[in-house]
Amino acid sequence: MTTILEMRNITKRFGSVVANDDVSFSVRKGEVHALLGENGAGKSTLMNILFGLYEQTSGEILYKGETVNIRSPRDAINLGIGMVHQHFMLIPAHSAIENVVLGYEGNAAVLDLKGAAQRFTEMAERYHMNIDPWELVSNLSVGQQQRLEILKALYRDVETLILDEPTAVLTPQEVDGLFEVIRQLIAEGKTVVFISHKLPEIREICDRCTILRRGKVTAAGLEISEIKDLNELARLMVGHEVELVTEKTLSEPGDVVLNVENLNYTNDKGIHVLKDVSFDVRAGEIVGICGVDGNGQSELIKCLTGLLPATSGKIELMGNDITGSSPKEILKQGIGHIPEDRHAMGMVGQMNLRENIAMVDGHDEPYSSHGFMHWKWIDDFSRKLVAKFSVKTPSIMEKAINLSGGNQQKLVVGRELSREANLLIAVHPSRGLDIGATKYIQSQIVEARDRGVAVLMVSTELDEILEIPDRVLVIYSGRILACLDQCDCTRSGLGLLMAGIEDDSEEQTA
Amino acid sequence: MEGLSIKQRFQETLKSVYFPFVAIVVSLLFGSVVILATSSTSPLTAYGHMLKGAFGSIAAFDSTLIKAIPLIFTALSFSLARRSGIINLGAEGQFMMGALAATAVGVATPNLPAIIHLPATLLAGFLGGALFGLITGVLKVKFGASELIITIMLNYIAKELISYFVNGPLMDSASSSYPQSAPMEPSARLYKFIPGLNVHTGLLIALAFIFLYYFFLWKTTAGFDMRVVGFNPSAGAYAGMSIGRSTILALFLAGGLAGLGGCIEIIAVQGRLMMTSFAVPYGFTGIAVALLGNLNPLGVLFSGILFGGLSAGALRMEVMTRDVSSSVAVVIQALIILFIAGRQMFAFKRRYRYRPSSEKRKGKTVVDDATEDESPTVQATAGEGE
Amino acid sequence: MNEVVSFFSTTIRLAAPTLLAALGIVFSERAGIVNIGTEGMMLVGALAGVIGSYVTGSAWLGMLIAVFVTVLFSAIFAYFTVVVKADQTVIGTGMNLLASGLTITVNRALFGASTSPPEIDSFGIVAIPGLSSIPIIGPIFFNHHIIVYLTFILVPIAQFVMFRTNIGLKVRSVGENPKACDTVGIRVGLTRFLSILYSGVLAGMAGSFISMGMVSFFTEGMIAGGGFIALAAVVFGNYTPRGVMLSSLVFGASNSLMYRLQALATNIPSQFLLMIPYVITIISLCIVSRKSNKPLGSGKPYIKE
Structure with missing residues (x-):
């Protein structure tokens, strides 16, 4: 097989941060090449350079044996390189076909959408990816959107397709579908670069892999078939033997802290997002909610915390009915909430640490009294909190935005745990964090449980779900499909449930 | 402020004065073009009168x-x-x-x-x-x-x-x-x-x-x-x-x-x-x-x-x-708004702040920071992370 | 009957400058730019048109000059918002103040502060032969300035360009998701820049139509919120050229009603009548704001990583 793509000695600096350090990367025509590494290892940066979104600080790119100068995605596309980004680059307000032809160089001044739709449909049928070209993207499921992204690239006749963490948002069954498409692409002589940090998937679909750690190559072009032990790959990825398990004893559930009965929520578009959700969480146990993103988890948490009004049903906290209470009232009842997106909700980047710490309870003593802030007390408290949760910062007067993601999350987790709530809601607590920070935060959550806090944890990461919770609820399409004890959980079993298949006997497709 | 050395404090002060100063100077320069174009008075004379009328005496x-x-x-x-x-x-x-x-x-x-x-x-x-x-x-x-x-x-x-x-x-x-x-x-x-x-x-x-x-x-x-x-x-x-x-x-x-x-x-x-x-x-x-x-x-x-x-x-x-309209002051005010809002254009170089880890950061937040009023330098950090 | 004909005819005439400017704004808004500076652009166009007409002796050449000057002026706005990526609202406000200061300064320098306005060539009414003599319909629709006809002809063209052409798709897309556009090779900055210049062309025409069609002189601050009303017309018209036409007609009608009531010499103080267009604008905004097609990326500068 010939080498189709070669990136030589690529270095990319963002100010003083080196995202790619002398990275060389070579891909053969017709293979699936995995680019492996932790979050923040520099995988996406490297591929964004290849796709023309970033410009490398130094180094060169060869495509089909010739040095190429890729200054924009258009250059990349013209060379035959396509990319499906982790966060889809689609416009929800436009139809599928408009998204496909957007920016296409073959467009006439007056668009021929009908012709394009015909070509699109033929192509979609060839790959068994049926999408109505006239449907608005906002009405497509996540899986369909990904297929649309792949078709968008194929419409431009790309030969090399970069898939950036394509499985992160898919159910195991959808992953299988994706792999079928990848196999078909390879059969047609195309080349695929597959970015991931999930080892089993890599073993299943990839021919070779290149591993990045902290911006450097730790292994280049390994033949997957020759690798016997996945731990070896893991070591190359994270550097040291990973303690894969957070230490945890059996739970001793106490009284019911949170009780949810027949909760329903219909959003302002009239979509029935939560359907008769019922469950409880007891003191001293962790209940995990697992499911693919967008199956109602966000709305469930927002209903619980008063940020969205439940359409019907009942929510009880420590025996008090909190349905319809304001977020403020609910917080006062003792809920700690690590929100799903710390940047968007959990903190104010432009404010300093002490202000972020005072954010939630600022209206209560001893943070304030009679409407006046007690900054002196808050300062002392903040210093203690920062020390206790080992938040690395020069000072409590530092703006939160200047902290690393892991330290930001420690700050949020520390604040919520310090509130000594009866119920802790932790939504994607480890999302986007490296293994060290993940383990730290998970252990803090387990510790809180051991102190008798009831914990409700939402996660999409199966590893986390299999490890941390004592009980697991699977949510699919706004419905709780199952409630399992942790010991009854298996990867494949959860996978099927996450795809909406409740029982093997009555199979429904997602 | 806690955690800031005297040198840092001085830099902070300098930074807070630098952009307004440059904005004013540049606005006055453009204002002088308007004076030249619409009157026969030299901008220096005009500004001299302006300065006198503003701060030239106790009255x-x-x-x-x-x-x-x-x-x-x-x-x-x-x-x-x-x-x-x-x-x-x-x-x-x-x-x-x-x-x-x-x-x-x-x-x-x-x-x-x-x-x-x-x-x-x-x-x-x-x-x-x-x-x-x-x-x-x-x-x-x-x-x-x-x-x-x-x-x-x-x-x-x-x-x-x-x-x-x-x-x-x-x-x-x-x-x-x-x-x-x-x-x-x-x-x-x-x-x-x-x-x-x-x-x-x-x-x-x-x-x-x-x-x-x-x-x-x-x-x-x-x-x-x-x-x-x-x-x-x-x-x-x-x-x-x-x-x-x-x-x-x-x-x-x-x-x-x-x-x-x-x-x-x-x-x-x-x-x-x-x-x-x-x-x-x-x-x-x-x-x-x-x-x-x-x-x-x-x-x-x-x-x-x-x-x-x-x-x-x-x-x-x-x-x-007699021939320079007082409305020139409005022009200068308007220019100051433009140059203060667009002060990024006067930044010496793109400043990147050191971040201990290059963990993923949400692009959306970064964009929001850039439009935020207090910290003109944040924008340049948008390129970090994956 | 005459009253009614005159009301509708005036509605169309008064809707025209709002519509013309709004047809420009609708493109820049779709491209993700909140063009608060339209008011200033129209003001600059109004003065430039008068000066152009005064110097060349032709209203058409005056308008051409107005368009040229306004495009240059809008390029400042585009530079600050697209290239420097400054806050669009603040820059727009600065542009309005700049336009106010510049037009006063230049107007005083050229024509003096207190003397009577200069004689200039202005646009006259062009009755369309044949059609204008149809009873009722004729005087309402076919007895206007040429600019009025052009403005309304532009509506279907703009609608077609926005929804059927490659350029229209690009404009609509850079306002919704600039990053996605970047990944398919669209030059977001250029698209936004040109959208602003285009809105400058139409704002310049609209402004000069006000100073050379509605009246034939320039006064300080003569746009009197017309640019903001055009902006509101875009929101009220739900960001489509056709919708903008309807909302401009509503605003035109509210102006027309104001003049009618003034002419009727009712007991209502004139000041309250003069408020009508502004009040209608506020009410219309309140009606539509919750359910609008406002582009997702509206008002946010696109910062390439």
Whole structure:
């Protein structure tokens, strides 16, 4: 097989941060090449350079044996390189076909959408990816959107397709579908670069892999078939033997802290997002909610915390009915909430640490009294909190935005745990964090449980779900499909449930 | 500030002065092009007169201070709203409504002792503006309407209301053909307080409100809420704050500040309400003052005095040169707004802050930071992470 | 009957400058730019048109000059918002103040502050032969300035360009998701820049039509919120050219009603009549704001990583 793509000695600096350090990367025509590494290892940066979104600080790119100068995605596309980004680059307000032809160089001044739709449909049928070209993207499921992204690239006749963490948002069954498409692409002589940090998937679909750690190559072009032990790959990825398990004893559930009965929520578009959700969480146990993103988890948490009004049903906290209470009232009842997106909700980047710490309870003593802030007390408290949760910062007067993601999350987790709530809601607590920070935060959550806090944890990461919770609820399409004890959980079993298949006997497709 | 060395503090200070300074210099340069193009006077001569008229003598500084007072109020109005995440383009109208309400109280009730009449007039001025701000706040919260267009429309409505009142209910019966109110009762007026100077006690009120602005935003829970909501409304909601309440309160207070400015302008300077009372666009100039002062209390004070000088100096410039229009000052103010808002263009180099880890950061947040007022350098960090 | 004909005819005439400017704004808004500076652009166009007409003796050449000058002026706005990526609202406000200061300065320098306005060539009414003599319909629709006809002809063209052409798709896309556009090779900055210049062309025409069609002189601040009302017309018209036409007609009608009521010499003070267009604008915004097609990326600068 010939080498189709070669990136030589690529270095990319963002100010003083080196995202790619002398990275060389070579891909053969017709293979699936995995680019492996932790979050923040520099995988996406490297591929964004290849796709023309970033410009490398130094180094060169060869495509089909010739040095190429890729200054924009258009250059990349013209060379035959396509990319499906982790966060889809689609416009929800436009139809599928408009998204496909957007920016296409073959467009006439007056668009021929009908012709394009015909070509699109033929192509979609060839790959068994049926999408109505006239449907608005906002009405497509996540899986369909990904297929649309792949078709968008194929419409431009790309030969090399970069898939950036394509499985992160898919159910195991959808992953299988994706792999079928990848196999078909390879059969047609195309080349695929597959970015991931999930080892089993890599073993299943990839021919070779290149591993990045902290911006450097730790292994280049390994033949997957020759690798016997996945731990070896893991070591190359994270550097040291990973303690894969957070230490945890059996739970001793106490009284019911949170009780949810027949909760329903219909959003302002009239979509029935939560359907008769019922469950409880007891003191001293962790209940995990697992499911693919967008199956109602966000709305469930927002209903619980008063940020969205439940359409019907009942929510009880420590025996008090909190349905319809304001977020403020609910917080006062003792809920700690690590929100799903710390940047968007959990903190104010432009404010300093002490202000972020005072954010939630600022209206209560001893943070304030009679409407006046007690900054002196808050300062002392903040210093203690920062020390206790080992938040690395020069000072409590530092703006939160200047902290690393892991330290930001420690700050949020520390604040919520310090509130000594009866119920802790932790939504994607480890999302986007490296293994060290993940383990730290998970252990803090387990510790809180051991102190008798009831914990409700939402996660999409199966590893986390299999490890941390004592009980697991699977949510699919706004419905709780199952409630399992942790010991009854298996990867494949959860996978099927996450795809909406409740029982093997009555199979429904997602 | 904790954790900052003297050197860092010095750098911070330098940084906070650098952009305003460059913006002013560049604006004056462009302003001189306008002077060259529209007059036969050399820009240096014109600016010389302007400087003299602004800061050249005690009398000049006196008139500068008098002009600075209303600007400080409209600038505080814009700043308070901006810190709560709202763009208040309505200070102009709120200023007028404050003036109108103050006039109504100030002329209507003779024979009141000053100790009652003056506070009542000031309160009326505050409420006049505040209620006008409240309209915007309620419409924004209730209907989701953008405050930008609403505040502008209310400015025009305020102008018509003033016109109606000075031609109608508030028209001075002694000068029946001229559209103006009766003079304010002496008990409702502010007076000079330094012998030999014309500057009035409104200056003290302005200083008090600069302090209150600081105290409110940084020391009270309501002000804290407002700043949180202003930076990140979702975080505010998450923390149990009411965004609607914060928005409405912010516009009420912002309107009140502008209204108080209008009230003081009438009871201390103009003496009665006229259509010509609002020839200077105090509301819009206040935006320039606020931005130049970086929405900070002391910044607003200094830039307020600077802009007061610009107004006072422009009048002298027009009189002395005969052919340079005082409207050149408006051009310079506008340019300062542009160059302060676009100050990134003057950054020496793209600054990247060191981050201990290159963990993933959400692009969306980074973009939001870049448009944030206080930290012009954040934008350059947008390239980090994956 | 005459009253009614005159009301509708005036509605169309008064809707035209709003519509013309709004047809420009609708493109820049779709491209993700909140163009608060339209008011200033129209003001500059109004003065430039008068000067151009005064110098060349031709209203058409005056308008051409107005368009040229306004495009230059809008390029400043585009530079600050697209290239420097400054806050669009603040820059727009600065542009309005700049326009106000510049037009006053230049007008005073050229024509003096207090002298009577200069004689200039302005646009006259062009009755369309044949059609204008149809009873009722004729005087309402076919007895206007040429600019009025052009404005309304532009509506279907703009609608077609926005929804059927490659350029229209690009404009609509950069406002919704600039990053996605970047990944398919669209130059986001250029698209936004050109959208602003285009809105400058139409704002210049609209402004000069006001100073040379509605009247034939320039006065300080003569746009009197017309640019903001055009902006509101875009929101009220839900960001489509066709919708903008309807909302402009509503605003035109509110102006027309104001003049009618003034002519009727009712007991209502004139100031309250003069408020009508502004009040209608506020009400219309309140009606539509919750359910609008506002582009997702509206008002946010696009910062390439």
